[in-house]
Amino acid sequence: MIRLLDDPLRARIIEQLADGPACTCHLVDDLGAKQPAVSHHLRILREAGIVVAEPRGRFTFYRLLPEAIDEAAERLTALADRARSTAGSRRECS
Amino acid sequence: MIRLLDDPLRARIIEQLADGPACTCHLVDDLGAKQPAVSHHLRILREAGIVVAEPRGRFTFYRLLPEAIDEAAERLTALADRARSTAGSRRECS
DNA sequence: TGCTGATATCAGGACAGGCTGATGTGATCC
DNA sequence: GGATCACATCAGCCTGTCCTGATATCAGCA
Numbered sequence: 001m002i003r004l005l006d007d008p009l010r011a012r013i014i015e016q017l018a019d020g021p022a023c024t025c026h027l028v029d030d031l032g033a034k035q036p037a038v039s040h041h042l043r044i045l046r047e048a049g050i051v052v053a054e055p056r057g058r059f060t061f062y063r064l065l066p067e068a069i070d071e072a073a074e075r076l077t078a079l080a081d082r083a084r085s086t087a088g089s090r091r092e093c094s
Numbered sequence: 095m096i097r098l099l100d101d102p103l104r105a106r107i108i109e110q111l112a113d114g115p116a117c118t119c120h121l122v123d124d125l126g127a128k129q130p131a132v133s134h135h136l137r138i139l140r141e142a143g144i145v146v147a148e149p150r151g152r153f154t155f156y157r158l159l160p161e162a163i164d165e166a167a168e169r170l171t172a173l174a175d176r177a178r179s180t181a182g183s184r185r186e187c188s
Numbered sequence: 189t190g191c192t193g194a195t196a197t198c199a200g201g202a203c204a205g206g207c208t209g210a211t212g213t214g215a216t217c218c
Numbered sequence: 219g220g221a222t223c224a225c226a227t228c229a230g231c232c233t234g235t236c237c238t239g240a241t242a243t244c245a246g247c248a
Contacts, residue, residue: 039226129194198240203237
């Protein structure tokens with residue numbers, strides 16, 4: 001999941017969605033990207049369960065799922081904790 | 095920084111380093127990757143401040159910096175919190 | 189000093205993934 | 219029902235980036 005945030009445009013889409021749900025046209029306007037590119041990334045994020053699509057007539061609103069973000073954050077924290085607790089060990093070289 | 099965890103091999107290197115400091119030869123052995131590839135990623139992680147290199151004679155030990163990981167985790171948590179607090183708003187479509 | 193082993197770097201090829209223009213699909217409005 | 223708008227998808231190009239084989243660097247040891 002972490003690796004889904006790697007793309008610059010994708011990161012900006014997520015930042016934008018963190019400020020509130022938005023439809024594709026908002027994202028296209030605000031980010032200055034082409035519509036197919038935005039749709040492409042939204043599809044990826046949707047399939048990864050990071051955002052959900054809520055069709056409203058001709059528009060499609062996208063909403064960020066905080067649980068998905070939190071899960072990634074917790075995984076990182078666990079990693080950091082593990083590193084801290086093993087910092088003292090030192091393996092031999094063959 | 096998040097985007098530095100996107101590569102599969104890089105992620106495995108970080109996982110490995112979370113279990114304790116290791117030198118390049120350990121990583122090469124454990125991950126089954128070629129040495130230049132491992133060195134390449136270590137350089138990227140080093141320049142990003144995610145790991146530090148500690149030369150010890152002919153060997154170079156690498157250590158994960160938990161603070162860098164924590165910082166990324168906090169940024170994600172902040173993002174999730176922001177999304178939660180703005181979930182109710184809804185922008186108009188032009 | 190010459191040799192060996194551990195890393196780092198370089199150059200080149202290969203592949204994944206993003207971007208764009210064109211097109212398809214529904215929903216709304218007249 | 220036809221036009222239009224918002225959005226999704228498709229096909230093709232293109233760039234970034236990863237991997238590999240070769241080579242350079244540097245420490246330890248005889």
